Amino acid sequence: MTAGLTVHQRMLRPTTGTSIGETDFRVQTTQYIALAVLLFVAPFGLYNVIIGRTVFGTTLFALTVAMLAIAWRCRNAARVRLLPSLGMAVTLVSGTVLATVELRAIGWLWCYPAIMAIYCIVPERWANATNLLMLGASVPVLLQVTEPEFASRAIVTLLVTSLFSAILIRVISVQQLDLRRAVTTDFLTGCLNRVDLERMMEATALRARTTGEPASLLALDIDHFKRINDQLGHAAGDRVLRHVGEVLRDHRRAGEHVFRIGGEEFLWLMPATDEREACARADAIRTAVAAIGTLPGRTVTISIGGAILDDEDTGERWARRADEALYEAKGGGRDRFALAA
Amino acid sequence: MQRNEQRRFRVTAAMGLAIACTTLGAPFALMHLGEQDWRVTAGGLGGTVLLCLHAVLMQLNRREARWTLGLITVLGIWYLVHLVHAFGVMGLLWCFPGVLGLYCLLPERIAWLANALLLLVLVLIVGHGVLPHDLLLRAGATLLAVNLFTALLLRAGIERFSHLQQRIVTDPLTGLLNRYELEPVLESRLGARRRTDTDAALLALDIDHFKRVNDQHGHAVGDEVLRTAGRMLGTSISGGDKAFRLGGEEFLVVLCDIDARLAVERAETLRLALAGALSLPGYPITVSIGVATAMASDSWSQWMSRADDALYRAKDAGRDRVCVALCAGPDEPSRQPSEAFGAIAGPKGGARAPA
Numbered sequence: 027m028t029a030g031l032t033v034h035q036r037m038l039r040p041t042t043g044t045s046i047g048e049t050d051f052r053v054q055t056t057q058y059i060a061l062a063v064l065l066f067v068a069p070f071g072l073y074n075v076i077i078g079r080t081v082f083g084t085t086l087f088a089l090t091v092a093m094l095a096i097a098w099r100c101r102n103a104a105r106v107r108l109l110p111s112l113g114m115a116v117t118l119v120s121g122t123v124l125a126t127v128e129l130r131a132i133g134w135l136w137c138y139p140a141i142m143a144i145y146c147i148v149p150e151r152w153a154n155a156t157n158l159l160m161l162g163a164s165v166p167v168l169l170q171v172t173e174p175e176f177a178s179r180a181i182v183t184l185l186v187t188s189l190f191s192a193i194l195i196r197v198i199s200v201q202q203l204d205l206r207r208a209v210t211t212d213f214l215t216g217c218l219n220r221v222d223l224e225r226m227m228e229a230t231a232l233r234a235r236t237t238g239e240p241a242s243l244l245a246l247d248i249d250h251f252k253r254i255n256d257q258l259g260h261a262a263g264d265r266v267l268r269h270v271g272e273v274l275r276d277h278r279r280a281g282e283h284v285f286r287i288g289g290e291e292f293l294w295l296m297p298a299t300d301e302r303e304a305c306a307r308a309d310a311i312r313t314a315v316a317a318i319g320t321l322p323g324r325t326v327t328i329s330i331g332g333a334i335l336d337d338e339d340t341g342e343r344w345a346r347r348a349d350e351a352l353y354e355a356k357g358g359g360r361d362r363f364a365l366a367a
Numbered sequence: 368m369q370r371n372e373q374r375r376f377r378v379t380a381a382m383g384l385a386i387a388c389t390t391l392g393a394p395f396a397l398m399h400l401g402e403q404d405w406r407v408t409a410g411g412l413g414g415t416v417l418l419c420l421h422a423v424l425m426q427l428n429r430r431e432a433r434w435t436l437g438l439i440t441v442l443g444i445w446y447l448v449h450l451v452h453a454f455g456v457m458g459l460l461w462c463f464p465g466v467l468g469l470y471c472l473l474p475e476r477i478a479w480l481a482n483a484l485l486l487l488v489l490v491l492i493v494g495h496g497v498l499p500h501d502l503l504l505r506a507g508a509t510l511l512a513v514n515l516f517t518a519l520l521l522r523a524g525i526e527r528f529s530h531l532q533q534r535i536v537t538d539p540l541t542g543l544l545n546r547y548e549l550e551p552v553l554e555s556r557l558g559a560r561r562r563t564d565t566d567a568a569l570l571a572l573d574i575d576h577f578k579r580v581n582d583q584h585g586h587a588v589g590d591e592v593l594r595t596a597g598r599m600l601g602t603s604i605s606g607g608d609k610a611f612r613l614g615g616e617e618f619l620v621v622l623c624d625i626d627a628r629l630a631v632e633r634a635e636t637l638r639l640a641l642a643g644a645l646s647l648p649g650y651p652i653t654v655s656i657g658v659a660t661a662m663a664s665d666s667w668s669q670w671m672s673r674a675d676d677a678l679y680r681a682k683d684a685g686r687d688r689v690c691v692a693l694c695a696g697p698d699e700p701s702r703q704p705s706e707a708f709g710a711i712a713g714p715k716g717g718a719r720a721p722a
Contacts, residue, residue, distance in 0.1 A: 047531040051523040058519040062512070131456050132505050138463040139512035146520055176457055182395045183460040189391060190467040193383035194517070197376055197471075198524035205372070205531035213547045260613075260675060261668055289615065 047206065051198065052106045055146035060097030063090050089117065096147070106147060115144045115156045123163045130171050134180055137164065138187055145191050150199060157188045212286040214264060215271025223285050223293065227341040230297050234335050241335040242304035244294035245348040246274070246311070249327045249360040251290035262321060269320045270328070277311050293345070301334050301365065308332055308363040316361070327361035334365075372528040373474065378425045380471040385422035388415045404453070410446050414439070421472070436472060443469070444485050452493050459498070459506050462489065463513055470517045475525060482514050538612040540590060541597025545612060552609050552621055553667035559623075560661040568630035570620040570637065571657040571674035572600075574645065575686040577616035580652060592645050592652060599644050603637060619674070627660045627691065634658050634689040642687070653687035660692075 071086030096110045118140045125133030137160060145153045161184060168177040212219040227243070234241035248254075248270060255263035267290065274284045274292060285293045294311075296304060308330045315328045331351030333344055347366035355364035396411035421435035447465045450458030466485065470478045490507040498506060538545040544552075556567040574580075574596060581589035593616065600610040600618055607623040620637075622630055634656045645652040657677030661670055673692040681690035 047527055047534060051520075051527055054523040054526075055516075055520050058523075059516070062515060066512075132502055135459075135505050135509040139509050139516060142467075142513055142516035142520070146516055179457045179460050182391070183464055186387065186391055186464040187467060189387045190384065190464050190471065191517075193380060193387060194467065194471055194520070197379045197383060198520075198527075201372065201376055201379070202524070202527050202531065205528060205535065208535045209531055213545070259672055260617075261672060 047202075047209065049104045050106060050149075051202070052111075052147060052149065053100050053103060056100060056106055056111070057097045059143050059146050060093045063093045089121075092117075106149065108149065108152065111147045111149075112152055112156070115148045115153070116159070118144060119156060119160045119163065122160070123167055126164060126167050127171055131176065134164075134168070134172075137184060141184075141187055141191055145195050150195050153195070154192055157192070161185065161188065212271070214267055215286050216268075216275055217271050217284045217286040217292065220285060220287050223287065224341060226283055226295060227344065230295055231335055231339065231341060231344065233297060239298045240300040242296040242299040242301070243333050243335070243344055243348045244296065244304065244308055244311075245331045245333075245345070245352040246292040246294060246328050247330075247352055247356070248290040249329055249356075254321070254324075254326070258321065266320050266326055269318045270315055270326065273314050273318060274311065277307070277314060293348070304332050304334065305363065305365065312361070312363060329355040329360045330363045331355050332363065332365045372532050373525060374431070376524070376528070377472060377474070378422075381418070381422040381425050384468055384471055385415075385419045388418055407450070407453070410442075410449075414443065414446065417442070440469065440473060440477075440481055444481065444488070447485065448488055448493055451489055452497055455497050456502055456506075459489075462506075462510060466510065466513050467517055470521055475521060478521075479518060482518075486510055486514065538597070540593055541601075541612045543597045543601055543610045543612045543618070546614070548609075549611055549613075549619070550667055553670060556621060556623065557661055557663075557665055557667060557670065561663050565624060566626050567661040568622045568625050568627065568633075569659045569661070569670060569674040570622065570630070570634050571659075571671070571678040572618040572620065572637070572641075573655050573678055573682070574616040575653045575655055575682075580647075580650075584647065584650070588647065592647075595644055596641060596654075599641055600637075603640070619671075627658070630658050630660060631689060631691055638687070638689055655681040655686045656689045657681055658689060658691045 067086055068090045071083045071090065074080075074083030074086065076083075092110075093114060096107070096114060099110065100106045122133065122137040122140045125136055127133070141157060141160065144156050148156060161181075164184065165177075165181055168180050172180070210218055210221045230241050233239075248266065251263065251266070254266055267286075270292075271284075271286065274294070278284050278294075279296075281297050283295045285295070287293050296307070299307070312328060312330060316325055318326060320326060329352060331348050331354065333339075333347035333351060335344055339347070351364045351366040355362050358364060393412055393415045396408045396415075399408065417435060417439055421432050421439055424432035424435055443465060447458075447462050450461050452458070462485070466482055469481050469485070472478075473481055486507070489510070490503065494503040494506065536544055536547045553569075556565075559565040560567055574592065577589065577592075580592055593612075596616075596618065597610075597612060600620060604610050604620060604622070609621045611619040611621075613619055622633060625633065638654055638656055641654045642652065645654070655678055657674045657679065659670060659674035659677055665673070677690045677692040681688050684690065
């Protein structure tokens with residue numbers, strides 16, 4: 027194990043930064059759509075200006091510019107900006123409805139690519155809403171300007187297309203979320219790993235400061251873990267880690283997060299928890315871990331250091347204080363709890 | 368790995384599509400039973416049934432449901448072409464959900480091909496004479512746009528899947544695999560051993576006295592040593608071989624198609640190469656390696672613990688060496704706890720010759 031590496035040192039180690047896995051895929055697809063619009067819609071606009079339909083041609087140009095602006099604004103962001111994208115989506119909907127009024131079937135065909143484009147640039151829920159808007163607006167128009175035979179097919183195929191796109195988006199989103207969860211979860215213990223640690227600590231500290239609530243941080247370490255590994259083998263060591271992880275997760279309350287930050291060390295983030303409660307919780311956790319009985323004839327114990335967030339704490343300082351308290355607990359004979367000054 | 372995620376996507380999407388078709392497509396087909404050719408209705412209903420069957424098969428089996436998928440693709444394209452041919456623009460409308468359906472059901476590249484085929488047949492062959500010229504032009508353009516947008520959307524999603532999947536199974540420090548994939552990899556090698564008698568060997572590798580490196584030179588240096596070890600192990604393997612970082616300074620290499628003698632040779636080469644690469648100026652760093660070849664009777668954890676035992680004996684015998692696991696069998700004397708404890712008490716004194 028990376029023995030001797032203290033909690034705050036571990037926190038300071040570089041983690042892999044924001045990556046493609048973290049960004050919303052709509053950021054990427056928005057760029058694609060903008061490119062497609064530039065390549066296909068802009069020349070079409072030019073053509074219309076040349077043949078004398080100046081108003082229509084200029085509108086298409088404006089649309090292209092707006093789409094490029096939207097794509098440019100979100101190019102480095104993690105999420106698309108809702109309002110401009112939504113504005114573009116509504117424009118697309120009204121555009122296809124107007125086209126249907128003017129051109130009937132020929133105009134109607136554009137609503138299918140419009141649906142896909144909307145799903146590419148607008149967050150899921152809003153895209154679904156815009157889709158309903160499209161449906162609501164187009165049904166009376168279709169019934170007015172086309173024969174009922176065509177209208178009924180048009181409505182059903184629009185419904186099916188909307189539904190298929192909604193399913194496609196839903197499946198992609200759920201799966202991305204699932205994978206993202208697996209990235210932040212420690213495989214062995216089921217606790218969180220270090221990926222989101224820093225961010226969550228900062229967020230907890232910030233919330234505590236704005237609401238005036240206390241917040242506590244516990245650093246936990248399994249006593250003499252290296253000995254277990256060396257004497258009984260890694261399988262036994264893994265079993266201990268798994269069981270301890272289970273106990274910790276069982277004792278976690280809503281809003282709390284337990285991280286395994288390496289080897290046999292854990293961090294417990296407790297928002298809205300004051301000193302008295304943190305001490306009581308730490309003792310309860312210690313007792314519960316000692317009662318596991320993973321290894322016959324041997325009690326697995328943990329030492330815990332606690333730090334209550336104070337005014338000077340940065341995330342790093344907070345972790346260091348908890349870590350120092352943990353060392354104090356270890357130095358005091360292990361299997362105990364110590365609170366940072 | 369990436370393939371698994373793509374498959375998972377298609378399993379869920381197929382189920383969603385099947386439900387959507389059953390609730391929306393099939394009633395519509397029935398509703399129009401009186402107005403149109405009964406064969407069209409039958410085609411729609413049959414397609415729905417086939418889609419449901421495919422969704423269930425995908426859900427139940429680990430394998431790809433190739434037959435149903437092939438049938439759906441071929442019949443689906445044929446059906447859409449027939450609709451356009453028979454009903455003109457009203458048939459054409461069904462091509463839009465059809466395109467989306469193909470993207471949801473088929474593996475990405477095959478979906479591209481199938482949709483290109485559909486577009487080609489519709490616009491170049493069927494469209495002429497059936498659709499008026501201006502409509503045909505728009506049909507081609509809108510179908511192409513739907514194709515493009517859906518393909519790009521799917522690409523963006525799949526890129527994220529593979530990226531996240533990569534992060535899940537990779538150790539961030541060394542870039543080797545982490546424990547996530549350990550069990551399936553070992554199981555698959557053992558499976559091959561049982562089925563086809565393919566040899567496989569495990570090298571359990573540990574950097575000697577790594578804690579001292581960390582303590583004396585700092586964690587930055589320690590991390591650099593680990594990174595170097597990861598790089599060397601990563602480049603030393605090829606083909607189906609895999610290298611893992613199990614945690615801390617422990618590594619595991621799975622070698623395929625290799626007998627015990629060759630495995631020990633590889634381990635020796637690795638030991639020497641690593642000792643050369645890892646050592647700091649004036650501070651030699653060595654590694655110990657335990658070798659265990661796969662036994663048909665092993666479970667993955669037994670195989671691993673035999674390699675672990677061999678590593679342990681290498682450490683016990685003075686480190687900086689390779690030890691081979693004893694042949695596992697019912698008569699194999701297991702390591703006695705007392706021996707193990709004694710060795711821990713005096714790691715330096717335990718310079719016994721390797722068994």
